[in-house]
Amino acid sequence: RSVTTPQFPHAVSGEGLLCAASSLPGANPASSSVLSLRSNMVHRLPYDVQLAILGLLGARDVVRLCLTCRALYSLMADRTLWHHALSRLLSVFPQPQLSRRMNQLTANELKAHVVHSVRLDRDWHRVDYAPRLVRNFTCDSAVEHVSLVAGGEWLVVVLYDGSLQLRALSTPTATPVATLSHALTEGESVFYLSSRQSFTDEHEDLVILQMGVRYDQCTIYVYHIAVVAPDPAFALVGKVSVTGSVWCCASGGRSLVYGLESDSGDMVLYVCPVGTDSADSPPRAQVAMNIGPWSADEDFSISVLSERQLLLAYHGGLAVYDVPAPHPDAPQSPQTTVAMPVPVPVPVQPIWSRRCDIGSGIYRISQYSWDTRHRRRYPVVVAGTHALHVLRVSPSLDPVTDSVVPTVDYRTIPYPFNANTSIPAGWVRTRTDAGHMGLGAVGLRRAIWDSTEARNGALHVHFRTYSLPRAILDLGADDPDFGGGGDAELGGRAGRGRMGGFTVTLDPEEHLVSVCMDEASGRVCLLLNNIVTGARRISVIDAV
Numbered sequence: 001r002s003v004t005t006p007q008f009p010h011a012v013s014g015e016g017l018l019c020a021a022s023s024l025p026g027a028n029p030a031s032s033s034v035l036s037l038r039s040n041m042v043h044r045l046p047y048d049v050q051l052a053i054l055g056l057l058g059a060r061d062v063v064r065l066c067l068t069c070r071a072l073y074s075l076m077a078d079r080t081l082w083h084h085a086l087s088r089l090l091s092v093f094p095q096p097q098l099s100r101r102m103n104q105l106t107a108n109e110l111k112a113h114v115v116h117s118v119r120l121d122r123d124w125h126r127v128d129y130a131p132r133l134v135r136n137f138t139c140d141s142a143v144e145h146v147s148l149v150a151g152g153e154w155l156v157v158v159l160y161d162g163s164l165q166l167r168a169l170s171t172p173t174a175t176p177v178a179t180l181s182h183a184l185t186e187g188e189s190v191f192y193l194s195s196r197q198s199f200t201d202e203h204e205d206l207v208i209l210q211m212g213v214r215y216d217q218c219t220i221y222v223y224h225i226a227v228v229a230p231d232p233a234f235a236l237v238g239k240v241s242v243t244g245s246v247w248c249c250a251s252g253g254r255s256l257v258y259g260l261e262s263d264s265g266d267m268v269l270y271v272c273p274v275g276t277d278s279a280d281s282p283p284r285a286q287v288a289m290n291i292g293p294w295s296a297d298e299d300f301s302i303s304v305l306s307e308r309q310l311l312l313a314y315h316g317g318l319a320v321y322d323v324p325a326p327h328p329d330a331p332q333s334p335q336t337t338v339a340m341p342v343p344v345p346v347p348v349q350p351i352w353s354r355r356c357d358i359g360s361g362i363y364r365i366s367q368y369s370w371d372t373r374h375r376r377r378y379p380v381v382v383a384g385t386h387a388l389h390v391l392r393v394s395p396s397l398d399p400v401t402d403s404v405v406p407t408v409d410y411r412t413i414p415y416p417f418n419a420n421t422s423i424p425a426g427w428v429r430t431r432t433d434a435g436h437m438g439l440g441a442v443g444l445r446r447a448i449w450d451s452t453e454a455r456n457g458a459l460h461v462h463f464r465t466y467s468l469p470r471a472i473l474d475l476g477a478d479d480p481d482f483g484g485g486g487d488a489e490l491g492g493r494a495g496r497g498r499m500g501g502f503t504v505t506l507d508p509e510e511h512l513v514s515v516c517m518d519e520a521s522g523r524v525c526l527l528l529n530n531i532v533t534g535a536r537r538i539s540v541i542d543a544v
Contacts, residue, residue, distance in 0.1 A: 043071050050075060055084050059118045082110035089117050093444055094378070095150045095520055096203050100228045120522045123544040124446060125467050125498050133542040134504070137167075137174045141534050143527065145195045145514060149204060152521025154227045155540070158195045162210055162221070166232050169540060178232045180223075197225075198252055198304070198367045205251040206234070209258075218246040222256055222274050238274030252304025259302065267294035268345045269302070269310065271323055286326035290345035291319075301363040303380055309393050309406060312350075313358050313365060313382055319350040320393060320408055352393075352408040357385040359437065364449065366442045379409075381468070383447045385437060388413040388468065413468065413497060441517040441524075448517050448524060451501070461504045461512060463524070465543075469497040502543060509533075 042050070054062050054075060062085070066076045075081065083102065090099055098113070105113075123129065145158040149166075155174060157165040162182035167174040192211040199205060204225045211218050222238035238256050247267070249258035256272045270285040291312070300314035312319045324346050364383035379392040392409040440449030451464045506512075506528065513527040513536070522544040529536050 051078060051081055054081055059085055059114045063115070076111065077107055079107035079110065082107055082114055085114045086110050089114060093117070093520060094200070096199055097149060097151055097154075097227050098520075117520065120520070120544055123522065124465070124519075126500060126544070128500055129502055129544055131502055131504070131541045131543050135169075135174075135540045137538045137540070139536050139538050141536050143536050143538075144193050146525055146527045146538055147195070147197045147206070147516045148518040148521075148523060148525050149225055149227055150199060150518060150520060152518040152523040154225075154232070155525065155538070156197065156206060156225060157538075158193070158206075158208065160193060161190060162193065162208055164206070164223070164234050166225070166227065166234065168232075174538070174540075178234060180234045196250060198250065200253055207249055207251045207256070209246060209249050211246070216244055218242045218244065220246065220249050220256065220258055222251050238272065240272060248300055248302050250302040250304050253307055255304055255307060257302050257304060257310060259300070261294065262290070262345065265293055266345070267291050269321075270342075271326075285343055287324055288343045288345040289321065289324065289348045291321065291348060291350075301365060303365055305380065305393050309351075311380060311391065311393075313363055315358055317353060317355040317358065318382065318389060318391065319353040320391070320406075321348055322351050322406065324348065351406060352410075354389075354410060356387070356389060356412070358382060358389075359385045364440045364442045364447065366444055378444060381442045381444065381447065383437070383440060383442050383449065387415060388447060388466065390468070415466075415499075439512055439515045441515050443517055443519040446517075446519060448515065450512055450515065459506060459508060461506055461526075463502055463504065465500045465502070467498045467500075504539070504541060 045053075050072075054065070057065065062081070063076070066072045086098075086102065102110070139157065140159065142160040143157055144160050145156075147156045147158075148154070149156060153169055155167040155169055157167060157176075159165070164178075164180040164182075165176040166178040168177050190210055192209075194209045195206060197204060197206050206223045206225055208221045208223070209218065210221070218241070220238075220240045220242065221236065224235040224237050226233050226235060238251070240256065240258070242258065242260060244260045247259040247261065249256065251257070251274065254273055254275055256274045257269055258272075259267055259269050262268050267290075269289040269291060271287040271289070272285050298314055298316070300312050303311040303313070305311050305320070308323050310321045310323060312321065326343075366379075366381040379390050382389040382391075390411045390413065393406050394409070396405060396407045436451050438450035438452065440447060442448075446465060446467045448463055448465045450461055452460070452462045504526070507530065509530050509532040510528045511531050513529050515527075516525045517523070518525075522542060524541045524543045526539040526541070527536065528539060
């Protein structure tokens with residue numbers, strides 16, 4: 001067996017690492033003796049040096065190399081090798097729940113995660129694929145939202161009254177393992193409920209906005225989702241009651257941000273700290289950012305990029321804002337119990353903005369935030385009407401002022417709507433029509449959307465998928481895990497942008513309510529509603 005790796009070109013020609021040449025059909029005995037002698041030199045290397053060499057290879061190359069002889073095969077049982085490989089994968093595609101339990105996984109479990117991730121990354125790049133498995137679960141008609149926890153083994157269910165369920169997809173019926181009931185008081189009622197899940201490398205957040213029957217009564221809840229031992233649970237880390245109509249809210253790290261229209265018609269963004277003790281002492285806003293007049297018809301979405309940057313996506317474009325330092329008199333932590341006045345809004349201007357067609361009402365934005373330990377910024381992917389918009393905000397040194405200033409790396413990737421559309425560099429034309437842009441979901445590297453324009457009464461829902469070029473994540477062709485050069489079965493094209501699709505069969509009266517996706521497991525989750533009976537069901541699809 002030959003091993004193709006740019007780090008070790010000698011392995012391609014068999015100089016020093018091919019240990020089983022004598023067993024290959026048609027092998028020359030004389031040359032086999034030489035190769036066997038050279039293979040013994042590899043075995044004489046210290047054990048840690050052999051592991052260090054394997055640590056430079058991708059998962060597929062490690063498996064191929066270790067299958068060449070028994071001596072190298074024994075290295076696959078080393079837990080250090082697979083722990084390093086999985087850590088490298090999680091540095092690109094974070095999974096907080098998996099990161100927390102890596103130290104408890106065996107060598108075989110670590111290896112299974114690594115091999116599974118690499119296989120999925122290859123399969124996502126196929127043009128068309130039939131779902132491997134479709135599972136349907138009945139649910140209460142009061143279910144409003146469903147969302148997959150990173151890793152795809154758990155499902156979060158949000159009911160209309162704000163109650164939560166955490167379901168394990170490893171069970172045949174996806175029975176709720178953890179339930180958090182939210183009983184409304186006599187004076188409370190829910191007129192509108194919205195939820196959004198986001199996470200950093202340390203935890204996953206679930207933000208729920210409840211709006212009373214009168215628009216001037218809103219309550220925002222922030223939960224941490226825990227699916228690691230001892231017990232899966234929801235932990236309330238923030239609760240804010242607001243007088244006024246909240247337009248949008250988001251969380252990230254230890255911050256909660258919500259938008260509220262002022263009496264003068266300006267839009268004000270309030271930034272609150274959240275933490276494990278926030279449930280006992282409700283957080284209050286530390287910073288109020290006045291972003292200027294805002295049209296009543298212009299909705300928007302907030303993404304927390306870091307502790308000091310926010311992204312606003314609205315119908316007409318994108319804007320990045322710096323969060324000002326909190327006022328000295330503002331509360332500095334969630335444990336503050338002294339009543340403080342709401343901070344005075346500070347006029348702010350975006351540090352970067354771009355006019356583009358994002359669409360109206362339906363915002364498809366990736367859930368990723370940032371790595372708090374290594375200060376790594378993951379790109380934010382926004383699926384617009386005509387293109388994908390990818391932003392990465394990172395600090396840089398201003399040579400004039402000798403100070404650190406944020407810079408925005410912005411790229412657009414147009415969809416190929418027709419045969420006359422120009423093809424970007426690295427694009428492989430597989431379809432000539434991206435279809436209708438309906439409900440969808442966006443991950444760090446791929447997007448999915450419903451392309452069926454008329455859903456009511458339709459027996460099928462057609463989904464389009466798009467896998468971004470690896471260059472978006474700064475992954476070159478020689479990357480050991482995600483490089484395109486070694487994907488022979490894809491003709492070396494896996495490193496390029498690629499559009500695909502699949503079809504899901506529905507009942508005649510069913511309507512698509514929401515879509516979510518988990519890249520790490522290849523799963524897509526649909527919430528479906530029967531427009532005649534009002535019954536709802538959850539469909540979990542292993543798409544790749």
